[in-house]
Amino acid sequence: MPKEQVGRSVPRVESEAKVTGTVEYIHNFELPGMLHAKLARSIVPHARITGIDVSAALAVPGVRRVITAEDVATVTAVDYMGPAFLDQPVLAIDKVHFVGEPVACVIADTPRAAAEAAELVVIDYEELPAVFDEVEAAGPDAPVVHDRVEAAASFADLKGLGDVRDTNVALHYKLRRGDAEAALEDAAHVFEHTFRSTPNVHATMEPFVAVGEIGDRGDITVHAAMQNPSIMQVELARLFDIPENKIRMRTAFLGGGFGAKLYVKLEPLAAVCAMLMRRPVRIALTMEEQFVTLTRHGSTITLRTGVDADGRILARACDVTWNTGAYADIGPRVAQKSGFTAAGPYDIEHVSIDSKCVYTNMPPAGAYRGFGIPQLSWAYECQADLIARELGIDPLDFRDRNALRNGRPHATGTTMQGIATEVVLASLREQMGWDTELEDRGEGTIKRGRGVGFGLKAVITPSTSVATVTLSGDGSVQVACGTTDMGQASVSAYAQIVAEVLGLQTEDVVVHHPDTRFTTYDMGTLGSRSLWHNGNALIQASNEVRAELLASASDQLGVDVDELELSGGGVVAKDGTRRSLAEIMLGRFGMQAGNIIGRGEYTPTYDKPDPETGQSDNVAAFWMVGACGVEVSVDTESGKTTIDRLVVIGDSGRPINPDIVRAQFSGAAIMQIGMARTEELLHEQGQLTTTGLAYYKVPGILDVPRDLESVVVDLPLDGDAPFGAKGVGETGSFAVAPAVANAIHDAVGARVTTLPMTDERIWAAINDASADRSAG
Amino acid sequence: MSSGFTIEEPRSVDEALTLLAQGDETVRAIAGGTGLSLLMKYGFFEPATLVSLRHLRSSLADIEVTPDGGVRLGAMATLRDLEDAPIVAERLPLLRQALGRLATVRLRNAAQLGGAIAHGHPQMDTPPVLLALDAQVQVASIRGARTIAAQDMFLGYYETAVEDDELILEVRIPPQGEHRATYRKITARAEDDWPMLGIAALVATDGGRISRARVALGALTDRPMRLPDVESALQGSDPGSDEVEAIARDAAAALDLYDKPAASAAYQRHIVAVHLRRALLEILDLGDGSSKGGR
Numbered sequence A: 001m002p003k004e005q006v007g008r009s010v011p012r013v014e015s016e017a018k019v020t021g022t023v024e025y026i027h028n029f030e031l032p033g034m035l036h037a038k039l040a041r042s043i044v045p046h047a048r049i050t051g052i053d054v055s056a057a058l059a060v061p062g063v064r065r066v067i068t069a070e071d072v073a074t075v076t077a078v079d080y081m082g083p084a085f086l087d088q089p090v091l092a093i094d095k096v097h098f099v100g101e102p103v104a105c106v107i108a109d110t111p112r113a114a115a116e117a118a119e120l121v122v123i124d125y126e127e128l129p130a131v132f133d134e135v136e137a138a139g140p141d142a143p144v145v146h147d148r149v150e151a152a153a154s155f156a157d158l159k160g161l162g163d164v165r166d167t168n169v170a171l172h173y174k175l176r177r178g179d180a181e182a183a184l185e186d187a188a189h190v191f192e193h194t195f196r197s198t199p200n201v202h203a204t205m206e207p208f209v210a211v212g213e214i215g216d217r218g219d220i221t222v223h224a225a226m227q228n229p230s231i232m233q234v235e236l237a238r239l240f241d242i243p244e245n246k247i248r249m250r251t252a253f254l255g256g257g258f259g260a261k262l263y264v265k266l267e268p269l270a271a272v273c274a275m276l277m278r279r280p281v282r283i284a285l286t287m288e289e290q291f292v293t294l295t296r297h298g299s300t301i302t303l304r305t306g307v308d309a310d311g312r313i314l315a316r317a318c319d320v321t322w323n324t325g326a327y328a329d330i331g332p333r334v335a336q337k338s339g340f341t342a343a344g345p346y347d348i349e350h351v352s353i354d355s356k357c358v359y360t361n362m363p364p365a366g367a368y369r370g371f372g373i374p375q376l377s378w379a380y381e382c383q384a385d386l387i388a389r390e391l392g393i394d395p396l397d398f399r400d401r402n403a404l405r406n407g408r409p410h411a412t413g414t415t416m417q418g419i420a421t422e423v424v425l426a427s428l429r430e431q432m433g434w435d436t437e438l439e440d441r442g443e444g445t446i447k448r449g450r451g452v453g454f455g456l457k458a459v460i461t462p463s464t465s466v467a468t469v470t471l472s473g474d475g476s477v478q479v480a481c482g483t484t485d486m487g488q489a490s491v492s493a494y495a496q497i498v499a500e501v502l503g504l505q506t507e508d509v510v511v512h513h514p515d516t517r518f519t520t521y522d523m524g525t526l527g528s529r530s531l532w533h534n535g536n537a538l539i540q541a542s543n544e545v546r547a548e549l550l551a552s553a554s555d556q557l558g559v560d561v562d563e564l565e566l567s568g569g570g571v572v573a574k575d576g577t578r579r580s581l582a583e584i585m586l587g588r589f590g591m592q593a594g595n596i597i598g599r600g601e602y603t604p605t606y607d608k609p610d611p612e613t614g615q616s617d618n619v620a621a622f623w624m625v626g627a628c629g630v631e632v633s634v635d636t637e638s639g640k641t642t643i644d645r646l647v648v649i650g651d652s653g654r655p656i657n658p659d660i661v662r663a664q665f666s667g668a669a670i671m672q673i674g675m676a677r678t679e680e681l682l683h684e685q686g687q688l689t690t691t692g693l694a695y696y697k698v699p700g701i702l703d704v705p706r707d708l709e710s711v712v713v714d715l716p717l718d719g720d721a722p723f724g725a726k727g728v729g730e731t732g733s734f735a736v737a738p739a740v741a742n743a744i745h746d747a748v749g750a751r752v753t754t755l756p757m758t759d760e761r762i763w764a765a766i767n768d769a770s771a772d773r774s775a776g
Numbered sequence B: 001m002s003s004g005f006t007i008e009e010p011r012s013v014d015e016a017l018t019l020l021a022q023g024d025e026t027v028r029a030i031a032g033g034t035g036l037s038l039l040m041k042y043g044f045f046e047p048a049t050l051v052s053l054r055h056l057r058s059s060l061a062d063i064e065v066t067p068d069g070g071v072r073l074g075a076m077a078t079l080r081d082l083e084d085a086p087i088v089a090e091r092l093p094l095l096r097q098a099l100g101r102l103a104t105v106r107l108r109n110a111a112q113l114g115g116a117i118a119h120g121h122p123q124m125d126t127p128p129v130l131l132a133l134d135a136q137v138q139v140a141s142i143r144g145a146r147t148i149a150a151q152d153m154f155l156g157y158y159e160t161a162v163e164d165d166e167l168i169l170e171v172r173i174p175p176q177g178e179h180r181a182t183y184r185k186i187t188a189r190a191e192d193d194w195p196m197l198g199i200a201a202l203v204a205t206d207g208g209r210i211s212r213a214r215v216a217l218g219a220l221t222d223r224p225m226r227l228p229d230v231e232s233a234l235q236g237s238d239p240g241s242d243e244v245e246a247i248a249r250d251a252a253a254a255l256d257l258y259d260k261p262a263a264s265a266a267y268q269r270h271i272v273a274v275h276l277r278r279a280l281l282e283i284l285d286l287g288d289g290s291s292k293g294g295r
């Protein structure tokens, strides 16, 4: 019997090419005659542009052209783009809204000449008052970032956004379940805390890059490091008012994405440059420029929580403000789709949520692995510990007591199914040895402690994936779909799925990178959705191939279809007759020729939530539960803190490839150590002061906990789950920062409320706590 | 952003010195290039000509014991060469310890001792170590050769006593005798980072008393500094833990510090007091005052 392809840690098919350096990244892609573009960016946070002088830039040898919004308008049909709001121009039109906003673009023979010239573009400004803080920006007297923006109509889940005028609040999402205010009145204990998180940067190793190219039929090709080629195809078709079949978006393996390479980035500009120059144009950003291109939302979150005498959470009112910067990007979806989980992974009868996506004069914020959950959990999982402490309840018991379980309604009104909350929490208890006291509490100035946290995320719903599976005359199989492999190993997992259905080995199946000339629509590689959505499409497509193959085989062998199976790379009949796929194809086409093409399409069911209350019977295709436990050592004298141990646990359904799932969990958790401990994006009047990896410290190998465990809770799911699996790309990100804060609190009795929790802040918190103790 | 530069690859020191003697400050030596390339990337330095030292390495990268028992370090030895050299391990454990946490192996494979000195960035690990070891830096130009004491080398932000036309050829470390020394590196965020504070402390003892003490701090201000008050308090004495604590506290209190994005002045002061005390306790064999970790 051949081994199963699904559910096994099949070695990743892409690894060898990656470690031997033969993988294609768009960053290394070149075309004959290619020119190079660099951006001149705004140096002020908010201003009217009163003049742009490009003469000095044009005088630089090698410079071909310097373009501004005026030149862009000669080739585009509309001025503004964006997935939620039409607020993003290709190059700034009349106004700039943040430091770093692209204003002019220099196109030259070499990147060096373009960069030199970009610095010589003189932009005159009439400065306007600016606002940087999200709470201030949402207030009544704040400077308004955009005079007016229109809602985009691109996405089913964002239909219903209204145009925005005279306010920075792009979206105010509301959820009402029960009567939170009344229940808070009556609760035995009421807790109110405000938590703030600062923005972070994805810091992908491969910075943004796009190469635009014009074809001989007026068609546009953009080769780009991007996570959603289909959406870019739609955006560009709209921008230029040409049909989608004349827009080709191609990508390759990405050197990291994490949500940064979604929606409008460099692709439109690369296309515009290529159109204006009639030559290929490459635009590649530096690491520093990445920082002004997209960030993760900073946020301010106030939670008011009513708890009864037994430690049951009765009511929670959440006030969440997201700093989406000057372009909303996908911020409105963060505010809405993650906003509705702001009350946490808890079973609470009375919930009210106000989640506001607010414009400021900061660089745009958008998707970032976890899509808002890490910010929300920073609030609700810190508060969980504060409540438990105050009430004298063990923090893990408190979570157990209040956790949302299958069969119970979520705050959105959707009945939970397919979440492994109990098993995840039980596993956390076991892995952390929670029921016995922490053995090593430290000695001397070192105090040790432990803490936990967990979180819940709903997959963005609804969305669509279409996939095709093609069998060739020699029996080999290729897969064309819209998922970008940015390190999550989709090319391996998808090959496993197709191989499983067709009775092949994983290595026999090649999964192509998206190229919209032949790969099909997919909403994007984001939000842990791909395995579920494309997985379904691939199973369907593979089954179509299977059915046709078996029908052919049945004709050729004169055996009933029910008597035939696909196995071991061929068709096997009950009586033991075996034909390879190549033989069946030969029989069908008379020579080594032809194709069998299967097509699959998947869009989950969905009930649109009530716009006033957020209530829906079916708000998400699936939900993910992720937990984190840490042990820390704190030097009370210096504040020096080490995460000695980190346990990350998530529910995966049946893992398609357990090793990949484990790596996704641990990778996501390590990334969050940055938010928790090391990464801080500081600014002065909107000017970032910690751009680049010299100043913005991403965790390195020495920051990875010595003891790192990744635990997969692998209860297979039913329903739509492909082979019982669900998405896992973000699960490990859910609750790292609060677990660390809780562990520090456990160790030294002090609460750190500011991210990142640097040694100095921990030291200051210890000092404050001891001052409080001696005062009180 | 520069529109281009040329690279010269002289075959001899004389040739290199001649190239550097053009009186043009955009002509510069390049060793490992790790420091210079960052300056160029940020547009702080736009060279016309870079004088590569790569062909000089064979003659100027030696590490050897001198007749007086000191150590001679070729300026073109990489930091990794130094770290791996048995002579350094045996005679200059302080240097070896500091190199172990200086950036990454990748960087240490490229960066050279001469570059680590001439770079003059305030947040570096080697300068306080060279101060504590009383290093003497030999430089040469077509005008002649001279020796600069480590003490007098570091003058400020990217500023050293090495003139534009001079090349560092070697570093001499006088005999250290029986001694104990330690280097403490404190980073503000990630473990692997430029130091927020570096403390190099060294004591030689003679019959229970401290015969020579050297204490230098790096990364706090625009240049590394010796702490003469601490050194003289230690010299000739046999301090106990309480005295050490007081010495460290007083030294920290006397520092002129300022707030930085990475750390407030108050925290820097506190951290100097804590780690200076621990460093001294450690080398005086009085326990280090924390139990474990406590870097």
Ligand SMILES: Cc1cc2nc3c(=O)[nH]c(=O)nc-3n(C[C@H](O)[C@H](O)[C@H](O)COP(=O)(O)OP(=O)(O)OC[C@H]3O[C@@H](n4cnc5c(N)ncnc54)[C@H](O)[C@@H]3O)c2cc1C
Binding pocket: B028, B029, B030, B031, B032, B033, B034, B035, B036, B037, B038, B053, B075, B076, B101, B102, B103, B104, B107, B110, B111, B112, B113, B114, B115, B116, B117, B118, B119, B123, B124, B125, B126, B162, B166, B167, B168, B169, B193, B194, B195
């Ligand atoms: C990512 C990164 C992390 C770092 N982390 C640390 C750290 O943790 N601790 C630390 O101490 N440092 C750190 N550094 C700084 C590093 O130590 C210096 O960049 C390095 O020592 C410079 O040596 P180099 O050979 O590369 O010099 P180069 O970059 O080639 O040159 C630097 C300067 O020295 C001059 N120069 C070089 N050789 C000579 C010579 N023989 N005579 C005269 N002038 C000369 C050059 O003209 C130039 O001005 C880090 C640097 C980087 C890029």
